[in-house]
Amino acid sequence: MTLTEKAAYIKGLTEGLALDASKPETKIINELISLVEDMSRTIADLEEDVEYLNDYIEEVDEDLGTLEEDVYSDEDDDYDECEGCCGCDGDFDDEDDDDFDGEECYEIECPSCGETICFDSTIDPADLVCPACQEKINS
Numbered sequence: 517m518t519l520t521e522k523a524a525y526i527k528g529l530t531e532g533l534a535l536d537a538s539k540p541e542t543k544i545i546n547e548l549i550s551l552v553e554d555m556s557r558t559i560a561d562l563e564e565d566v567e568y569l570n571d572y573i574e575e576v577d578e579d580l581g582t583l584e585e586d587v588y589s590d591e592d593d594d595y596d597e598c599e600g601c602c603g604c605d606g607d608f609d610d611e612d613d614d615d616f617d618g619e620e621c622y623e624i625e626c627p628s629c630g631e632t633i634c635f636d637s638t639i640d641p642a643d644l645v646c647p648a649c650q651e652k653i654n655s
Contacts, residue, residue: 518556518560519555519556519559519560520553520556520557520560522556523549523552523553523555523556524553526549526552527549527553530545530546530549620636620637621634621635621636621637622634622635622636622637622641623635624641624644624653626646626648626649626651626653627653627654628646628649628651629646629648629649629651631646631647631648631649633646633647633653641653642654
């Protein structure tokens with residue numbers, strides 16, 4: 517039973533008592549019942565608003581999560597692990613790799629020309645020069 521239904525039930529019980537309307541006690545009881553009715557309607561409206569706002573916040577949270585994935589998904593680190601573009605097999609757990617001898621391989625995009633540059637961990641990124649445009653990469 518909702519609060520408004522309970523308030524209506526109490527009002528019905530009181531009306532069934534056939535109280536004398538001229539007595540001060542009856543006036544107080546009637547005013548209290550009126551107050552309970554008003555409060556139950558206000559609470560019902562607030563509960564409806566809270567439910568709407570909770571649904572809205574869930575939608576905003578989902579949208580924010582999608583936005584975060586779109587914006588931040590590729591910016592976890594300045595240097596991504598290599599995907600095999602430099603001739604390595606991309607398997608960095610294999611210590612017996614003949615080409616890189618277990619060195620980690622990274623890639624970065626040149627800010628000048630957009631070329632993807634692959635390098636291993638023996639090269640300091642601060643000394644990196646783009647082979648396509650010959651610009652120094654400032655990391």
